Amino acid sequence: MSVTAPPPAPRAARAVVRPGDRIFAGIARAASLTIMLALAGVFVFLAIEGLPGLSAPENIYAPAEDFWSYVGPLVFGTILAAVVALVLAVPFSIGVALFISHYAPPRIAAPVAYVIDLLAAVPSVVFGLWGGLALASSIRPVTDWLYANLDFIPFFAGPPSVTGRSMLTAGIVLAIMVVPIVTALSREVFAQTPRLHEEAAMALGATRWETIRLAVFPYARSGVISAVMLGLGRALGETMAVAMVLSAAPVVTLNLISDTNPATIAQNIASNYKEATPDKQAVLIATGLVLFAVTFAVNFAARWVIARSERKVSR
Protein backbone atom coordinates (compact mmCIF):
# COMPACT_ATOMS: atom_id res chain seq x y z
CA MET A 1 0.00 0.00 0.00
CA SER A 2 2.77 2.40 -0.60
CA VAL A 3 1.87 5.81 -1.88
CA THR A 4 4.13 5.58 -4.83
CA ALA A 5 2.70 2.73 -6.83
CA PRO A 6 5.30 1.23 -9.13
CA PRO A 7 5.09 3.17 -12.38
CA PRO A 8 4.16 1.18 -15.47
CA ALA A 9 7.32 -0.10 -17.04
CA PRO A 10 8.46 2.52 -19.49
CA ARG A 11 8.64 1.38 -23.08
CA ALA A 12 12.25 2.39 -23.39
CA ALA A 13 13.22 -0.13 -20.70
CA ARG A 14 12.41 -3.02 -23.00
CA ALA A 15 15.46 -4.58 -24.52
CA VAL A 16 16.27 -3.24 -27.93
CA VAL A 17 16.07 -6.00 -30.53
CA ARG A 18 18.54 -5.49 -33.30
CA PRO A 19 17.84 -7.07 -36.69
CA GLY A 20 21.28 -8.71 -36.79
CA ASP A 21 20.64 -10.49 -33.49
CA ARG A 22 17.24 -11.54 -34.67
CA ILE A 23 18.45 -12.99 -37.94
CA PHE A 24 21.29 -14.86 -36.33
CA ALA A 25 19.10 -16.23 -33.57
CA GLY A 26 16.63 -17.35 -36.23
CA ILE A 27 19.30 -19.15 -38.21
CA ALA A 28 20.68 -20.86 -35.12
CA ARG A 29 17.21 -21.90 -34.01
CA ALA A 30 16.34 -23.22 -37.46
CA ALA A 31 19.52 -25.25 -37.61
CA SER A 32 18.92 -26.91 -34.28
CA LEU A 33 15.27 -27.56 -35.13
CA THR A 34 16.29 -29.14 -38.43
CA ILE A 35 18.63 -31.55 -36.74
CA MET A 36 15.96 -32.52 -34.23
CA LEU A 37 13.48 -33.08 -37.07
CA ALA A 38 15.98 -35.19 -39.00
CA LEU A 39 16.60 -37.34 -35.97
CA ALA A 40 12.89 -37.70 -35.31
CA GLY A 41 12.36 -38.50 -38.99
CA VAL A 42 14.90 -41.31 -38.86
CA PHE A 43 13.26 -42.68 -35.75
CA VAL A 44 9.77 -42.53 -37.27
CA PHE A 45 10.98 -44.24 -40.43
CA LEU A 46 12.67 -47.00 -38.46
CA ALA A 47 9.63 -47.48 -36.27
CA ILE A 48 7.07 -47.59 -39.09
CA GLU A 49 9.12 -49.74 -41.44
CA GLY A 50 10.59 -51.90 -38.73
CA LEU A 51 7.55 -52.74 -36.62
CA PRO A 52 6.31 -55.48 -38.98
CA GLY A 53 9.77 -57.00 -38.67
CA LEU A 54 9.17 -57.72 -35.01
CA SER A 55 6.53 -60.33 -35.92
CA ALA A 56 7.50 -61.64 -39.35
CA PRO A 57 6.91 -65.30 -40.31
CA GLU A 58 9.20 -67.56 -38.36
CA ASN A 59 11.27 -68.81 -41.27
CA ILE A 60 12.52 -65.28 -41.92
CA TYR A 61 14.45 -65.36 -38.66
CA ALA A 62 16.16 -68.63 -39.48
CA PRO A 63 18.12 -70.06 -37.85
CA ALA A 64 16.60 -68.20 -34.92
CA GLU A 65 12.92 -68.48 -34.07
CA ASP A 66 11.75 -65.00 -33.23
CA PHE A 67 12.98 -61.46 -33.53
CA TRP A 68 14.60 -61.18 -30.14
CA SER A 69 16.64 -64.33 -30.48
CA TYR A 70 17.57 -63.10 -33.97
CA VAL A 71 18.73 -59.68 -32.87
CA GLY A 72 20.30 -60.81 -29.59
CA PRO A 73 23.59 -62.13 -31.01
CA LEU A 74 23.75 -59.11 -33.31
CA VAL A 75 23.48 -56.68 -30.42
CA PHE A 76 26.06 -58.72 -28.57
CA GLY A 77 28.40 -58.69 -31.57
CA THR A 78 27.95 -54.95 -32.06
CA ILE A 79 28.79 -54.15 -28.47
CA LEU A 80 31.65 -56.65 -28.33
CA ALA A 81 33.29 -55.21 -31.45
CA ALA A 82 32.87 -51.67 -30.16
CA VAL A 83 34.25 -52.54 -26.73
CA VAL A 84 37.28 -54.32 -28.20
CA ALA A 85 37.88 -51.28 -30.41
CA LEU A 86 37.61 -48.85 -27.50
CA VAL A 87 39.79 -50.91 -25.18
CA LEU A 88 42.49 -50.84 -27.82
CA ALA A 89 41.96 -47.30 -29.05
CA VAL A 90 41.35 -45.18 -25.96
CA PRO A 91 44.64 -45.62 -24.09
CA PHE A 92 46.48 -45.28 -27.36
CA SER A 93 44.57 -42.14 -28.33
CA ILE A 94 45.08 -40.49 -24.97
CA GLY A 95 48.77 -41.28 -25.20
CA VAL A 96 49.04 -39.76 -28.65
CA ALA A 97 46.97 -36.74 -27.63
CA LEU A 98 49.19 -36.12 -24.59
CA PHE A 99 52.29 -36.54 -26.72
CA ILE A 100 51.01 -33.90 -29.13
CA SER A 101 49.78 -31.47 -26.49
CA HIS A 102 52.37 -31.84 -23.75
CA TYR A 103 55.42 -33.85 -24.69
CA ALA A 104 56.43 -33.33 -28.29
CA PRO A 105 58.26 -30.20 -29.37
CA PRO A 106 55.99 -28.14 -31.68
CA ARG A 107 58.13 -29.08 -34.64
CA ILE A 108 57.09 -32.73 -34.26
CA ALA A 109 53.67 -32.27 -32.69
CA ALA A 110 52.16 -30.48 -35.67
CA PRO A 111 52.98 -33.16 -38.27
CA VAL A 112 51.90 -35.97 -35.94
CA ALA A 113 48.59 -34.24 -35.31
CA TYR A 114 48.16 -33.73 -39.04
CA VAL A 115 48.79 -37.38 -39.85
CA ILE A 116 46.36 -38.53 -37.18
CA ASP A 117 43.71 -36.21 -38.61
CA LEU A 118 44.38 -37.66 -42.07
CA LEU A 119 43.64 -41.09 -40.69
CA ALA A 120 40.09 -39.93 -40.07
CA ALA A 121 39.70 -39.08 -43.74
CA VAL A 122 40.51 -42.60 -44.99
CA PRO A 123 37.25 -44.23 -46.15
CA SER A 124 36.17 -47.22 -44.11
CA VAL A 125 36.18 -49.46 -47.21
CA VAL A 126 39.90 -48.97 -47.44
CA PHE A 127 40.35 -49.92 -43.80
CA GLY A 128 38.14 -52.94 -44.47
CA LEU A 129 40.28 -54.02 -47.40
CA TRP A 130 43.44 -53.58 -45.40
CA GLY A 131 41.96 -55.41 -42.41
CA GLY A 132 40.57 -58.29 -44.46
CA LEU A 133 43.66 -58.81 -46.59
CA ALA A 134 46.79 -57.48 -44.94
CA LEU A 135 46.01 -57.50 -41.24
CA ALA A 136 44.10 -60.80 -41.24
CA SER A 137 46.91 -62.66 -42.96
CA SER A 138 49.62 -61.29 -40.70
CA ILE A 139 47.82 -61.51 -37.37
CA ARG A 140 48.23 -65.30 -37.10
CA PRO A 141 51.40 -65.22 -34.97
CA VAL A 142 49.67 -62.93 -32.49
CA THR A 143 46.52 -65.03 -32.19
CA ASP A 144 48.59 -68.22 -32.01
CA TRP A 145 50.62 -66.76 -29.19
CA LEU A 146 47.49 -65.57 -27.35
CA TYR A 147 45.98 -69.03 -27.73
CA ALA A 148 49.11 -70.79 -26.59
CA ASN A 149 49.70 -68.61 -23.53
CA LEU A 150 46.44 -66.97 -22.52
CA ASP A 151 43.81 -69.51 -23.54
CA PHE A 152 42.49 -69.62 -19.96
CA ILE A 153 41.01 -66.16 -20.61
CA PRO A 154 37.66 -66.65 -22.39
CA PHE A 155 38.60 -63.99 -24.94
CA PHE A 156 41.44 -66.14 -26.23
CA ALA A 157 39.85 -69.57 -25.90
CA GLY A 158 40.52 -70.24 -29.58
CA PRO A 159 41.26 -72.26 -31.58
CA PRO A 160 42.63 -69.37 -33.60
CA SER A 161 41.07 -68.67 -36.96
CA VAL A 162 43.18 -69.91 -39.86
CA THR A 163 42.20 -66.98 -42.04
CA GLY A 164 42.78 -64.46 -39.27
CA ARG A 165 39.31 -63.02 -39.86
CA SER A 166 38.26 -62.84 -36.25
CA MET A 167 36.62 -60.42 -33.86
CA LEU A 168 40.08 -59.33 -32.76
CA THR A 169 41.01 -58.32 -36.30
CA ALA A 170 37.73 -56.44 -36.70
CA GLY A 171 38.30 -54.77 -33.35
CA ILE A 172 41.77 -53.63 -34.37
CA VAL A 173 40.47 -52.19 -37.63
CA LEU A 174 37.70 -50.40 -35.75
CA ALA A 175 40.22 -49.15 -33.20
CA ILE A 176 42.30 -47.58 -35.95
CA MET A 177 39.18 -45.83 -37.18
CA VAL A 178 38.29 -44.62 -33.69
CA VAL A 179 41.79 -43.37 -32.81
CA PRO A 180 41.75 -40.17 -34.88
CA ILE A 181 38.40 -39.04 -33.44
CA VAL A 182 39.36 -39.63 -29.84
CA THR A 183 42.86 -38.26 -30.37
CA ALA A 184 41.80 -35.06 -32.09
CA LEU A 185 39.18 -34.18 -29.50
CA SER A 186 41.29 -35.17 -26.49
CA ARG A 187 44.22 -33.17 -27.81
CA GLU A 188 42.05 -30.06 -28.05
CA VAL A 189 40.83 -30.47 -24.48
CA PHE A 190 44.30 -31.23 -23.12
CA ALA A 191 45.71 -28.18 -24.85
CA GLN A 192 43.06 -25.97 -23.27
CA THR A 193 44.08 -26.83 -19.72
CA PRO A 194 44.58 -23.45 -18.03
CA ARG A 195 48.30 -22.68 -17.63
CA LEU A 196 47.48 -21.56 -14.12
CA HIS A 197 46.52 -25.08 -13.05
CA GLU A 198 49.56 -26.63 -14.67
CA GLU A 199 51.85 -24.07 -13.07
CA ALA A 200 50.23 -24.71 -9.71
CA ALA A 201 51.25 -28.34 -10.01
CA MET A 202 54.72 -27.60 -11.34
CA ALA A 203 55.43 -25.05 -8.62
CA LEU A 204 54.78 -27.79 -6.07
CA GLY A 205 57.52 -29.81 -7.69
CA ALA A 206 55.38 -32.03 -9.88
CA THR A 207 57.08 -33.86 -12.71
CA ARG A 208 55.60 -33.70 -16.17
CA TRP A 209 53.49 -36.79 -15.60
CA GLU A 210 52.38 -35.62 -12.15
CA THR A 211 51.41 -32.27 -13.62
CA ILE A 212 49.28 -34.08 -16.18
CA ARG A 213 47.68 -36.18 -13.48
CA LEU A 214 47.06 -33.26 -11.11
CA ALA A 215 46.03 -30.56 -13.54
CA VAL A 216 45.37 -31.86 -17.04
CA PHE A 217 43.32 -35.01 -16.47
CA PRO A 218 40.85 -33.57 -13.96
CA TYR A 219 40.28 -30.61 -16.23
CA ALA A 220 39.94 -32.69 -19.38
CA ARG A 221 38.00 -35.62 -18.02
CA SER A 222 34.53 -34.77 -19.23
CA GLY A 223 35.87 -33.70 -22.63
CA VAL A 224 37.75 -36.96 -23.01
CA ILE A 225 34.65 -38.94 -22.10
CA SER A 226 32.73 -37.05 -24.78
CA ALA A 227 35.48 -37.90 -27.23
CA VAL A 228 35.28 -41.57 -26.28
CA MET A 229 31.51 -41.47 -26.76
CA LEU A 230 31.91 -40.10 -30.26
CA GLY A 231 34.46 -42.81 -30.96
CA LEU A 232 32.08 -45.39 -29.58
CA GLY A 233 29.38 -44.07 -31.86
CA ARG A 234 31.61 -44.65 -34.83
CA ALA A 235 32.56 -48.14 -33.66
CA LEU A 236 28.93 -49.14 -33.05
CA GLY A 237 27.76 -47.96 -36.43
CA GLU A 238 30.69 -48.98 -38.60
CA THR A 239 29.59 -51.25 -41.42
CA MET A 240 31.99 -51.85 -44.25
CA ALA A 241 35.16 -52.47 -42.34
CA VAL A 242 33.51 -55.10 -40.18
CA ALA A 243 31.65 -56.69 -43.08
CA MET A 244 34.88 -57.09 -45.03
CA VAL A 245 36.78 -58.62 -42.15
CA LEU A 246 34.31 -60.83 -40.35
CA SER A 247 32.69 -64.01 -41.51
CA ALA A 248 29.73 -63.98 -39.25
CA ALA A 249 27.64 -66.59 -37.51
CA PRO A 250 24.66 -66.14 -35.20
CA VAL A 251 26.54 -66.98 -32.04
CA VAL A 252 27.15 -65.37 -28.69
CA THR A 253 30.76 -65.89 -27.71
CA LEU A 254 33.47 -63.90 -25.98
CA ASN A 255 36.07 -65.75 -27.99
CA LEU A 256 37.87 -63.06 -29.97
CA ILE A 257 40.23 -65.14 -32.07
CA SER A 258 38.20 -68.07 -33.39
CA ASP A 259 36.49 -68.70 -36.74
CA THR A 260 32.95 -68.24 -35.51
CA ASN A 261 32.18 -64.66 -34.66
CA PRO A 262 28.93 -62.85 -33.97
CA ALA A 263 27.99 -60.31 -36.63
CA THR A 264 27.27 -56.69 -35.82
CA ILE A 265 23.93 -55.08 -36.57
CA ALA A 266 25.28 -52.66 -39.15
CA GLN A 267 27.28 -55.35 -40.87
CA ASN A 268 24.30 -57.70 -40.92
CA ILE A 269 22.11 -55.05 -42.54
CA ALA A 270 24.73 -54.24 -45.15
CA SER A 271 25.38 -57.82 -46.15
CA ASN A 272 21.71 -58.89 -46.34
CA TYR A 273 19.81 -55.83 -47.46
CA LYS A 274 20.12 -56.26 -51.22
CA GLU A 275 18.78 -59.79 -51.55
CA ALA A 276 16.17 -59.37 -48.86
CA THR A 277 12.46 -60.00 -49.37
CA PRO A 278 10.12 -57.27 -48.02
CA ASP A 279 9.60 -59.32 -44.86
CA LYS A 280 13.32 -59.72 -44.37
CA GLN A 281 13.81 -56.02 -45.07
CA ALA A 282 11.38 -55.16 -42.30
CA VAL A 283 13.35 -57.40 -39.96
CA LEU A 284 16.59 -55.69 -40.94
CA ILE A 285 15.07 -52.26 -40.38
CA ALA A 286 13.86 -53.42 -37.01
CA THR A 287 17.44 -54.40 -36.15
CA GLY A 288 18.39 -50.89 -37.22
CA LEU A 289 15.88 -49.58 -34.74
CA VAL A 290 17.53 -51.68 -32.07
CA LEU A 291 20.94 -50.24 -33.01
CA PHE A 292 19.43 -46.77 -32.74
CA ALA A 293 18.14 -47.62 -29.28
CA VAL A 294 21.45 -49.15 -28.19
CA THR A 295 23.39 -46.08 -29.32
CA PHE A 296 20.97 -43.83 -27.49
CA ALA A 297 21.14 -45.91 -24.35
CA VAL A 298 24.93 -45.96 -24.38
CA ASN A 299 25.08 -42.21 -24.85
CA PHE A 300 22.63 -41.53 -22.08
CA ALA A 301 24.43 -43.90 -19.77
CA ALA A 302 27.69 -42.12 -20.47
CA ARG A 303 26.14 -38.68 -19.90
CA TRP A 304 24.72 -39.95 -16.65
CA VAL A 305 28.10 -41.24 -15.53
CA ILE A 306 29.74 -37.90 -16.35
CA ALA A 307 27.04 -35.89 -14.63
CA ARG A 308 27.22 -38.06 -11.56
CA SER A 309 30.99 -37.87 -11.23
CA GLU A 310 30.85 -34.12 -11.75
CA ARG A 311 28.27 -33.70 -9.03
CA LYS A 312 30.52 -35.67 -6.76
CA VAL A 313 33.32 -33.23 -7.40
CA SER A 314 31.33 -30.05 -6.95
CA ARG A 315 29.48 -31.25 -3.91
Added chain:
Amino acid sequence: MAKSIDVSDLSIYYGDFLAVEGVNMTIRAKAVTAFIGPSGCGKSTFLRTLNRMHEVIPGARVEGKVMVSGQSLYDPTIDPVAVRRRIGMVFQRPNPFPTMSIYDNVIAGVKLNSRKMRKSDADALVERSLRGANLWNEVKDRLDRPGMGLSGGQQQRLCIARAIAVEPEVLLMDEPCSALDPISTSAIEDLIHQLKSEYTIVIVTHNMQQAARVSDETGFFNLKAAGQPGHLVEFNPTTKMFTNPDEPSTEAYISGRFG
Protein backbone atom coordinates in the same frame (compact mmCIF):
# COMPACT_ATOMS: atom_id res chain seq x y z
CA MET B 1 65.22 -24.19 6.88
CA ALA B 2 65.06 -20.76 5.31
CA LYS B 3 67.82 -20.06 2.84
CA SER B 4 69.33 -16.97 1.32
CA ILE B 5 69.65 -16.56 -2.44
CA ASP B 6 72.61 -15.05 -4.27
CA VAL B 7 72.01 -13.89 -7.80
CA SER B 8 74.96 -12.86 -9.87
CA ASP B 9 74.89 -11.41 -13.35
CA LEU B 10 71.64 -13.08 -14.31
CA SER B 11 70.27 -12.40 -17.78
CA ILE B 12 66.94 -13.88 -18.83
CA TYR B 13 65.91 -14.65 -22.38
CA TYR B 14 62.78 -15.68 -24.21
CA GLY B 15 64.34 -17.26 -27.27
CA ASP B 16 66.56 -14.53 -28.68
CA PHE B 17 64.73 -11.79 -26.83
CA LEU B 18 66.64 -10.48 -23.82
CA ALA B 19 64.00 -9.73 -21.19
CA VAL B 20 66.09 -8.93 -18.13
CA GLU B 21 69.75 -8.08 -18.10
CA GLY B 22 72.53 -8.44 -15.57
CA VAL B 23 70.79 -8.75 -12.20
CA ASN B 24 72.95 -8.93 -9.07
CA MET B 25 71.41 -9.21 -5.62
CA THR B 26 71.45 -11.09 -2.38
CA ILE B 27 68.12 -12.07 -0.91
CA ARG B 28 68.35 -12.46 2.83
CA ALA B 29 67.01 -15.50 4.65
CA LYS B 30 64.00 -15.03 6.93
CA ALA B 31 63.21 -11.65 5.49
CA VAL B 32 60.73 -10.30 3.00
CA THR B 33 62.16 -8.99 -0.22
CA ALA B 34 59.83 -7.06 -2.50
CA PHE B 35 60.23 -6.29 -6.20
CA ILE B 36 58.51 -3.24 -7.57
CA GLY B 37 58.50 -1.64 -10.97
CA PRO B 38 56.28 -0.90 -13.94
CA SER B 39 54.53 -3.63 -15.91
CA GLY B 40 56.68 -5.53 -18.34
CA CYS B 41 59.97 -4.64 -16.67
CA GLY B 42 60.76 -8.26 -15.90
CA LYS B 43 60.20 -8.51 -12.16
CA SER B 44 57.81 -11.48 -12.47
CA THR B 45 60.10 -13.05 -15.04
CA PHE B 46 62.99 -12.66 -12.65
CA LEU B 47 60.96 -14.15 -9.79
CA ARG B 48 60.18 -17.19 -11.90
CA THR B 49 63.85 -17.84 -12.51
CA LEU B 50 64.33 -18.29 -8.77
CA ASN B 51 62.51 -21.64 -8.83
CA ARG B 52 63.14 -22.50 -12.46
CA MET B 53 59.53 -21.93 -13.45
CA HIS B 54 60.77 -19.58 -16.15
CA GLU B 55 61.98 -22.39 -18.33
CA VAL B 56 58.60 -24.10 -18.67
CA ILE B 57 57.91 -21.57 -21.42
CA PRO B 58 59.37 -22.95 -24.66
CA GLY B 59 62.57 -21.19 -25.65
CA ALA B 60 63.05 -19.51 -22.29
CA ARG B 61 66.54 -19.66 -20.79
CA VAL B 62 68.87 -17.82 -18.47
CA GLU B 63 72.53 -16.92 -18.26
CA GLY B 64 74.31 -16.23 -15.01
CA LYS B 65 74.12 -17.73 -11.58
CA VAL B 66 71.51 -18.26 -8.89
CA MET B 67 72.97 -19.75 -5.73
CA VAL B 68 70.85 -21.04 -2.89
CA SER B 69 72.95 -21.79 0.18
CA GLY B 70 76.03 -22.27 -1.93
CA GLN B 71 74.46 -24.51 -4.55
CA SER B 72 73.79 -23.31 -8.07
CA LEU B 73 70.16 -23.72 -9.13
CA TYR B 74 71.15 -23.94 -12.77
CA ASP B 75 73.83 -26.55 -12.38
CA PRO B 76 73.29 -29.23 -15.05
CA THR B 77 73.08 -31.89 -12.36
CA ILE B 78 70.21 -30.13 -10.60
CA ASP B 79 66.71 -31.37 -11.37
CA PRO B 80 64.30 -28.44 -11.81
CA VAL B 81 61.57 -30.53 -10.23
CA ALA B 82 63.66 -30.83 -7.07
CA VAL B 83 64.27 -27.07 -7.10
CA ARG B 84 60.55 -26.37 -7.19
CA ARG B 85 60.00 -28.68 -4.26
CA ARG B 86 62.40 -26.58 -2.21
CA ILE B 87 61.24 -23.20 -3.46
CA GLY B 88 57.48 -22.76 -3.35
CA MET B 89 55.45 -20.31 -5.34
CA VAL B 90 52.15 -18.47 -4.99
CA PHE B 91 50.62 -17.00 -8.12
CA GLN B 92 48.85 -13.82 -9.07
CA ARG B 93 45.48 -15.47 -9.37
CA PRO B 94 44.47 -18.05 -6.78
CA ASN B 95 44.79 -21.46 -8.39
CA PRO B 96 43.62 -24.27 -6.14
CA PHE B 97 43.14 -27.53 -8.00
CA PRO B 98 39.51 -27.27 -9.08
CA THR B 99 38.54 -30.91 -8.65
CA MET B 100 40.13 -31.33 -5.22
CA SER B 101 38.77 -30.72 -1.77
CA ILE B 102 40.37 -28.21 0.56
CA TYR B 103 42.08 -31.06 2.38
CA ASP B 104 43.44 -32.66 -0.80
CA ASN B 105 44.63 -29.29 -2.08
CA VAL B 106 46.73 -28.75 1.02
CA ILE B 107 48.44 -32.13 0.87
CA ALA B 108 48.73 -32.29 -2.93
CA GLY B 109 52.38 -31.28 -2.86
CA VAL B 110 53.25 -33.63 -0.02
CA LYS B 111 51.62 -36.53 -1.82
CA LEU B 112 53.79 -35.77 -4.85
CA ASN B 113 56.90 -36.12 -2.78
CA SER B 114 55.50 -39.61 -2.36
CA ARG B 115 56.07 -39.63 1.32
CA LYS B 116 53.83 -42.31 2.71
CA MET B 117 51.78 -40.69 5.41
CA ARG B 118 49.58 -42.00 8.13
CA LYS B 119 46.12 -40.48 8.18
CA SER B 120 46.79 -38.84 11.53
CA ASP B 121 50.03 -37.29 10.26
CA ALA B 122 48.25 -35.99 7.18
CA ASP B 123 45.48 -34.52 9.33
CA ALA B 124 48.02 -32.82 11.53
CA LEU B 125 49.89 -31.44 8.53
CA VAL B 126 46.69 -30.08 6.99
CA GLU B 127 45.77 -28.38 10.23
CA ARG B 128 49.25 -26.97 10.73
CA SER B 129 49.43 -25.65 7.16
CA LEU B 130 45.96 -24.14 7.24
CA ARG B 131 46.69 -22.54 10.61
CA GLY B 132 49.94 -21.26 9.13
CA ALA B 133 47.94 -19.67 6.36
CA ASN B 134 45.37 -18.21 8.78
CA LEU B 135 42.62 -20.21 7.16
CA TRP B 136 42.00 -23.00 9.63
CA ASN B 137 39.21 -21.37 11.60
CA GLU B 138 37.30 -20.51 8.45
CA VAL B 139 37.44 -23.95 6.81
CA LYS B 140 37.94 -26.51 9.57
CA ASP B 141 34.34 -27.69 9.29
CA ARG B 142 34.37 -28.16 5.53
CA LEU B 143 37.74 -29.64 4.66
CA ASP B 144 36.07 -32.09 2.29
CA ARG B 145 34.44 -29.34 0.24
CA PRO B 146 36.02 -28.20 -3.05
CA GLY B 147 38.66 -25.50 -2.77
CA MET B 148 37.00 -23.56 -5.55
CA GLY B 149 34.01 -22.90 -3.29
CA LEU B 150 36.03 -20.48 -1.16
CA SER B 151 36.23 -16.74 -1.72
CA GLY B 152 39.16 -15.33 -3.69
CA GLY B 153 41.08 -14.31 -0.60
CA GLN B 154 40.47 -17.67 1.05
CA GLN B 155 41.55 -19.46 -2.12
CA GLN B 156 44.78 -17.49 -2.13
CA ARG B 157 45.43 -18.42 1.50
CA LEU B 158 44.64 -22.02 0.56
CA CYS B 159 47.32 -21.77 -2.11
CA ILE B 160 49.73 -20.42 0.49
CA ALA B 161 48.82 -23.31 2.79
CA ARG B 162 49.47 -25.71 -0.09
CA ALA B 163 52.85 -24.07 -0.72
CA ILE B 164 53.99 -24.15 2.93
CA ALA B 165 52.73 -27.70 3.49
CA VAL B 166 55.81 -29.01 1.69
CA GLU B 167 57.99 -26.91 4.01
CA PRO B 168 59.92 -25.05 1.34
CA GLU B 169 63.10 -23.09 1.99
CA VAL B 170 61.88 -20.08 0.08
CA LEU B 171 58.40 -18.81 -0.76
CA LEU B 172 57.97 -16.81 -3.95
CA MET B 173 54.86 -14.70 -4.36
CA ASP B 174 53.92 -13.23 -7.71
CA GLU B 175 51.54 -10.33 -7.03
CA PRO B 176 49.60 -12.47 -4.57
CA CYS B 177 47.08 -9.73 -3.75
CA SER B 178 46.41 -8.19 -7.12
CA ALA B 179 43.17 -10.15 -7.60
CA LEU B 180 41.96 -9.57 -4.04
CA ASP B 181 39.92 -6.96 -2.20
CA PRO B 182 41.55 -4.77 0.51
CA ILE B 183 40.32 -6.94 3.42
CA SER B 184 41.75 -10.12 1.91
CA THR B 185 44.89 -8.22 0.99
CA SER B 186 45.40 -7.16 4.55
CA ALA B 187 44.87 -10.77 5.70
CA ILE B 188 47.58 -11.93 3.31
CA GLU B 189 49.93 -9.15 4.38
CA ASP B 190 49.49 -10.11 8.03
CA LEU B 191 50.25 -13.65 7.01
CA ILE B 192 53.44 -12.60 5.22
CA HIS B 193 54.60 -10.91 8.42
CA GLN B 194 54.08 -14.13 10.34
CA LEU B 195 55.63 -16.35 7.70
CA LYS B 196 58.91 -14.48 7.53
CA SER B 197 59.93 -15.86 10.89
CA GLU B 198 60.25 -19.24 9.17
CA TYR B 199 60.62 -18.62 5.48
CA THR B 200 62.57 -16.52 3.07
CA ILE B 201 59.90 -14.62 1.18
CA VAL B 202 60.19 -12.87 -2.16
CA ILE B 203 57.18 -10.92 -3.31
CA VAL B 204 56.43 -9.10 -6.54
CA THR B 205 53.93 -6.31 -6.18
CA HIS B 206 52.49 -3.45 -8.16
CA ASN B 207 51.41 -1.78 -4.99
CA MET B 208 54.17 0.35 -3.53
CA GLN B 209 52.37 0.83 -0.24
CA GLN B 210 52.27 -2.92 0.02
CA ALA B 211 55.98 -3.20 -0.61
CA ALA B 212 56.57 -0.54 2.06
CA ARG B 213 54.29 -2.35 4.51
CA VAL B 214 55.50 -5.91 4.19
CA SER B 215 59.08 -5.93 3.02
CA ASP B 216 62.48 -5.54 4.64
CA GLU B 217 64.30 -5.01 1.38
CA THR B 218 63.08 -3.74 -1.95
CA GLY B 219 64.34 -4.08 -5.49
CA PHE B 220 63.22 -1.62 -8.14
CA PHE B 221 63.14 -2.96 -11.69
CA ASN B 222 62.74 -0.79 -14.75
CA LEU B 223 63.26 -0.88 -18.49
CA LYS B 224 66.43 0.88 -19.57
CA ALA B 225 64.37 2.51 -22.29
CA ALA B 226 61.39 1.52 -24.40
CA GLY B 227 62.29 -1.68 -26.26
CA GLN B 228 65.34 -2.27 -24.07
CA PRO B 229 65.63 -5.12 -21.59
CA GLY B 230 64.59 -4.67 -17.98
CA HIS B 231 67.22 -4.36 -15.27
CA LEU B 232 67.54 -3.92 -11.55
CA VAL B 233 67.81 -0.20 -10.88
CA GLU B 234 68.25 -0.25 -7.14
CA PHE B 235 68.24 -2.77 -4.33
CA ASN B 236 68.21 -1.43 -0.78
CA PRO B 237 66.53 -1.78 2.60
CA THR B 238 62.89 -0.79 2.23
CA THR B 239 63.09 2.14 4.65
CA LYS B 240 65.93 3.64 2.67
CA MET B 241 64.16 2.93 -0.63
CA PHE B 242 61.09 4.83 0.42
CA THR B 243 62.79 7.72 2.19
CA ASN B 244 66.12 8.33 0.59
CA PRO B 245 66.73 6.19 -2.50
CA ASP B 246 70.10 6.26 -4.21
CA GLU B 247 68.72 6.60 -7.72
CA PRO B 248 66.67 9.55 -8.91
CA SER B 249 64.55 7.25 -11.10
CA THR B 250 63.59 5.21 -8.04
CA GLU B 251 62.44 8.31 -6.29
CA ALA B 252 60.52 9.41 -9.37
CA TYR B 253 58.75 6.08 -9.56
CA ILE B 254 57.96 5.84 -5.87
CA SER B 255 56.68 9.37 -5.60
CA GLY B 256 54.55 8.91 -8.68
CA ARG B 257 56.59 11.20 -10.94
CA PHE B 258 57.54 8.43 -13.24
CA GLY B 259 59.99 9.32 -15.92
